[in-house]
Amino acid sequence: MSIYDEPPHYVSRRARRTQTAVSTVFVVTVAVVAIFASAVVAKAVVEAALGQCTPSWVSGTDPQLCLNAQISRRTLFVSGSTSLPDGAIIQVSAEDFGTGANEHWVTDTVAVTVANGSFGRSFDLSTWGAGTVTVTALFEVGPEQPAELLDRYGAYGERLSGPEVVLDLNAGVPAPRAVQVSTNVDLSAG
Secondary structure (H helix, E strand, O other): OOOOOOOOOOOOOOHHHHHHHHHHHHHHHHHHHHHHHHHHHHHHHHHHHOOOOOOOOHHHOOOOEEEEEEEEEEEEEEEEEEEEOOOOEEEEEEEEEOOOOOOOOOOOOOEEEEOEEEEEEEEEEOOOOOEOOOOOOOOEEEEOOOOOHHHHOOOOOOOOOOOEEOOOOOOOOOOOOOEEEEEEEEEEEO
C-alpha cells in the first residue's frame, strides 16, 4: 500500500459531495414527478366526478363549459355542465362528414338554456350515414344572454378566459370572443 492509496472504508469529501448532489437531484426529481402525477390524477378524478368539467379554481377557465355526447338507436344525446348561471344560452350543433364521397350531414344550431348548471338536447340522426359525429357547444355574450353575463364577461366577451376561448369571426367587427367546446362520437351504419 502506498501513501496515495486510501483504506477501503475511507470516502473522500469530494466523493461524499458527489453522492450528496446525486442523491439530492434524485429526490427532487422523484418529488417533481410525484407532484405532477398526483396533479394529473387529481384532475382526472375531478373530471370524472363532475362530468369532465374541472372547476375554474383548478383550471383558471371562466366560464366552464363541458360537453358529453352519446348515440343510442340513432339518436344523439348531448349533455353538458357549466359554471354559467341559469338562463344562459348555449348554442349546440352536430356535424358528420360521413365515410363516403359527398357525405355531409349537419343539424340546425339549437339554442339551449342552462338550468341548474347543466344543459341538454337530443337530435334524430336516423337519416345520417356512418361516421364520426362532431358535437359543438358555443357560449357567446350577446343581447340574448342575461344582463349579468354582459357585466361579467364584457359586451364582446373580452373577459372570457381559458383554452376554449375563440374569436367568432362571423359575428361582426370587432369579432366577439366565445367559448367553444367539441366532442366526437361514432355513428355506426344502419
